[in-house]
Amino acid sequence: MISVVHTLAFAVVGVPAAAGGATQLVRTPRVVDRIAAIGAVATAGVGLALVLITLLRLGEPLRTGAVTVDAAAAVFLIPIIIVGTTSALVSPAYLTGSTRSFFPAAHARRFYYLAFFLFWSALLAVPIAGNLGEAWLFVEATTAASAMLVAYSGGRHALEAGWKYLVLTTAGLTVALTGIVIVYVAAPAAHHKLSGLDWATLGLTSHAIPHRTALAAFVLIIVGLAAKIGWAPVHNWLPDAHSEAPPPVSALLSAALLPAVVLVAWRTTRALEPAVGRATTHHFLIGFGLLSLAVAVPFLWRPLAFKRLLAYSSLEHMGVIALGIGFGSRLALAGVAIHVIGHALAKALGFYASIPLLRLQPRAISRPVRGLGRLDNRVAGSLAISLIALSGLPPSPLFFSELFVLLGGFVAGNAVAASLAAALLALGFLGLVHALIEAMAGRSAVASDVRIPGRQIAPVTIVFLIGLIVLAASAMSVPHSSIVEALARWAG
Amino acid sequence: MTVVAWACVGCALAVVFVRRRSTAIGFVTLQSLLLAGAAFARAPARSPEFLVASGALLLKALAVGALLIWSVRRTREPQPIVNDVSAIIRLSLAVIVALVAAATVPGFASGAPSAEHAAIALVAIGITITALRRATLLQALGLLVAENGVATIATAARGGVPLLIELGAVFDLMIIIAIATAFHSRIFGEFGSGDATALKGLRD
Numbered sequence: 065m066i067s068v069v070h071t072l073a074f075a076v077v078g079v080p081a082a083a084g085g086a087t088q089l090v091r092t093p094r095v096v097d098r099i100a101a102i103g104a105v106a107t108a109g110v111g112l113a114l115v116l117i118t119l120l121r122l123g124e125p126l127r128t129g130a131v132t133v134d135a136a137a138a139v140f141l142i143p144i145i146i147v148g149t150t151s152a153l154v155s156p157a158y159l160t161g162s163t164r165s166f167f168p169a170a171h172a173r174r175f176y177y178l179a180f181f182l183f184w185s186a187l188l189a190v191p192i193a194g195n196l197g198e199a200w201l202f203v204e205a206t207t208a209a210s211a212m213l214v215a216y217s218g219g220r221h222a223l224e225a226g227w228k229y230l231v232l233t234t235a236g237l238t239v240a241l242t243g244i245v246i247v248y249v250a251a252p253a254a255h256h257k258l259s260g261l262d263w264a265t266l267g268l269t270s271h272a273i274p275h276r277t278a279l280a281a282f283v284l285i286i287v288g289l290a291a292k293i294g295w296a297p298v299h300n301w302l303p304d305a306h307s308e309a310p311p312p313v314s315a316l317l318s319a320a321l322l323p324a325v326v327l328v329a330w331r332t333t334r335a336l337e338p339a340v341g342r343a344t345t346h347h348f349l350i351g352f353g354l355l356s357l358a359v360a361v362p363f364l365w366r367p368l369a370f371k372r373l374l375a376y377s378s379l380e381h382m383g384v385i386a387l388g389i390g391f392g393s394r395l396a397l398a399g400v401a402i403h404v405i406g407h408a409l410a411k412a413l414g415f416y417a418s419i420p421l422l423r424l425q426p427r428a429i430s431r432p433v434r435g436l437g438r439l440d441n442r443v444a445g446s447l448a449i450s451l452i453a454l455s456g457l458p459p460s461p462l463f464f465s466e467l468f469v470l471l472g473g474f475v476a477g478n479a480v481a482a483s484l485a486a487a488l489l490a491l492g493f494l495g496l497v498h499a500l501i502e503a504m505a506g507r508s509a510v511a512s513d514v515r516i517p518g519r520q521i522a523p524v525t526i527v528f529l530i531g532l533i534v535l536a537a538s539a540m541s542v543p544h545s546s547i548v549e550a551l552a553r554w555a556g
Numbered sequence: 557m558t559v560v561a562w563a564c565v566g567c568a569l570a571v572v573f574v575r576r577r578s579t580a581i582g583f584v585t586l587q588s589l590l591l592a593g594a595a596f597a598r599a600p601a602r603s604p605e606f607l608v609a610s611g612a613l614l615l616k617a618l619a620v621g622a623l624l625i626w627s628v629r630r631t632r633e634p635q636p637i638v639n640d641v642s643a644i645i646r647l648s649l650a651v652i653v654a655l656v657a658a659a660t661v662p663g664f665a666s667g668a669p670s671a672e673h674a675a676i677a678l679v680a681i682g683i684t685i686t687a688l689r690r691a692t693l694l695q696a697l698g699l700l701v702a703e704n705g706v707a708t709i710a711t712a713a714r715g716g717v718p719l720l721i722e723l724g725a726v727f728d729l730m731i732i733i734a735i736a737t738a739f740h741s742r743i744f745g746e747f748g749s750g751d752a753t754a755l756k757g758l759r760d
Contacts, residue, residue: 166742201724208731215739220746224755227739231695234732235686238702241725242679245706248721249713250664258718276662284661304758363760372760 066126072114073131076141077189080107080148084181093173097156100177104152111145111188114138122550129259132194132331135550139401140191140327143408144320146531148184150412150524151312155180157520158310158419166218166226176216176310183209183316190324196244196261196335199328200237203292206321207233214309214317225301225308232301236291243284247336250277263331271338278339282332286348289329293322295352295386296359299379303363306375307429311422314371315415318378319408326382330389334555342556349390350481356383357488364495367432370421370447373499374414377454380492381407381462387485388469394552396472398543399465401551406453406461406535413528414450417443420521437504444504446525451503453532455496456489461532464539557712560594561674563587564708565654568681568701572650573643575636577693581624584697587704588617595711605719612726613707620700620733624693627737631744637691637751650684671712678705692743692750696736703729 083103087096118125118138125134155176165172186205193199207230215226244261250273251260259265270278287298294302306314333345360380364373381403388400420443421428421436436444453460466489473482542548567587571580595610639646657680658673666672682702686695706725710717740750747754 197718197721197724201721201728204725204728204732208728208735211732211735212738215742218742218746221757223739223743223746224758227692227743227752227755230732230736230739231686231699234699235683235702238679238699238706239683241703241706242676242709244721245709245713245717246661246664248717249666249709256715258720261718261721274662274665277664280661281664303760308758366760368760 069126073192075110080181081185084178087177104149108149129262130194137191144187147319147412151315155312164218166215179213191327204237213313214305216310222308225304229301229305233292236288240285240288243281246281266335270336273339282336282340293325296356303375307371311415311418315412319412323404346390349386353383353386361492364492370433391473391476393472393476395468397551398548399468403465409528409531410453417446433503434506442522446521451500455493459536461535558670560590561671561708565674572646577628585621606716609722616726646688650681653684654680666713668712675705675708692740692752
């Protein structure tokens with residue numbers, strides 16, 4: 065069985081890369097779309113098989129030098145697989161309506177898919193990387209693959225967003241690499257080989273690194289990764305990139321990339337805890353979580369363009385995940401597991417809804433949505449489901465996850481941080497509900513006789529709504545599940 | 557190694573200071589070549605993997621330098637990009653940031669403590685260049701300077717760093733710089749200049 069898991073782990077990275085290559089072999093847009101769809105479904109099949117086997121074998125996680133497939137990897141793989149597949153399938157709806165591109169017009173569609181599948185491939189590799197150095201390489205590869213996707217439309221704002229994303233995340237990752245090299249060099253000489261950076265090895269040997277050195281390296285790595293995760297105060301690229309990227313790419317950035325890098329930060333925290341101290345590492349993450357919430361909430365109250373609103377919501381939700389990991393209690397970890405998946409479903413649906421939305425109200429790219437309820441029920445419904453779920457209104461799964469994280473904070477003895485977070489989440493909830501009411505009501509800037517491609521969003525909405533309902537219905541059983549038990553065992 | 561590391565810091569400070577993009581590229585290429593030379597000089601006493609890594613550093617120095625010069629030639633600025641912050645203030649800020657960073661990060665037993673300080677200073681100066689310079693290509697050079705700081709640690713450390721990490725980082729950086737030059741060309745075409753201050757349309 066271990067060899068099957070090993071094979072699937074390599075296949076889940078290789079299949080999307082091969083699909084990206086296959087899209088370069090044909091020229092007809094329709095055929096390119098079909099190859100992309102086949103590649104997406106094949107990747108989903110391999111990925112879900114890997115997740116399923118991992119969840120069935122929680123007691124025997126695969127931890128080799130190259131690959132780590134455990135409960136945490138399974139939880140974080142789920143949104144990458146679901147959102148990646150759906151993003152590939154809805155991409156034709158976006159591409160058909162796009163008029164200009166960063167790439168030469170004759171190759172734009174094929175280059176889009178090449179970059180998309182390479183980005184997805186790198187993303188799938190991040191949670192299962194067995195080694196801190198490899199994980200860094202894959203995270204850096206996501207930047208290389210996705211920067212031009214962010215600027216895909218080729219407009220001035222898209223170029224600005226893509227440039228900021230490229231420069232700021234690369235700068236952050238260089239800082240993180242500095243910390244990684246320091247950890248490697250400062251480790252006992254016997255471990256001066258690649259395996260010295262394996263998650264398991266690092267966890268066993270890091271205690272030998274002098275405390276001050278380990279602390280400095282830890283800070284460099286986490287601050288560097290925070291620039292990629294979008295944790296405040298190093299989040300400047302996030303609202304711009306999320307708002308300017310094509311919606312299917314925005315969905316991948318928000319729902320898959322950010323949590324995937326959070327997992328690298330989490331694994332680093334676990335590995336360096338013996339040298340740095342559990343309290344220090346956890347307070348560091350709680351600090352990032354609270355700061356992200358505090359920075360995001362005021363923006364959720366402002367009249368923002370819809371995709372920028374979703375971007376600041378990502379900042380808020382990455383803060384919640386940081387808090388959950390920082391609190392570290394079993395209840396909080398259950399919250400993290402639900403939140404990673406629930407946020408991905410709700411956020412991706414919001415970005416997919418923006419494809420027809422921007423056809424209906426092109427000005428919504430830079431201005432708040434207004435009067436949508438009077439124009440198209442399907443788009444309005446998708447947007448409403450997304451915002452309701454993201455706000456944490458019961459019975460959204462994010463209501464349960466946030467509740468678990470907060471209660472987990474109290475259980476872990478972090479009452480002050482949990483109380484602050486509760487207050488900030490309440491304010492964020494009100495901001496998003498207010499934005500939803502404004503988007504549905506009010507006067508529309510577009511004549512009601514405009515026909516939009518709302519049909520395509522309906523099946524996506526139904527599937528994601530079912531996913532959200534299933535997640536919410538099973539939320540109460542998650543804290544007692546074997547997944548959370550395995551997560552808690554690993555997280556110590 | 558210590559002399560080379562501090563010479564690299566000197567090159568980095570020159571990038572903070574100089575006005576012409578081609579001059580700055582020259583300094584960063586010199587910095588990368590110095591590092592590659594230092595790595596080759598240490599290679600005989602180390603593993604064959606370290607020799608391969610040294611070759612990768614040399615390849616990076618030449619390829620990235622050539623790519624950036626090519627990009628400069630294709631995007632001649634109609635008028636010089638003048639920074640809001642004067643050169644002397646930029647230099648002072650970079651020196652302060654470098655000193656603070658070098659003093660803050662403790663030693664990590666690489667066997668070359670002075671080179672460790674120089675490496676951390678390089679990373680700090682690189683980030684400062686990216687933050688303070690207005691020309692998009694100079695911002696990309698800041699990333700290169702910072703990465704050269706990491707390469708300095710890798711070269712100075714007794715056993716080097718794993719080949720996979722070394723090669724992967726060099727390869728990733730080369731792709732990132734290639735993408736950055738593509739962005740620079742598009743920004744130049746769209747805005748008529750590679751001045752990053754034009755990229756301020758997205759505000760909340």
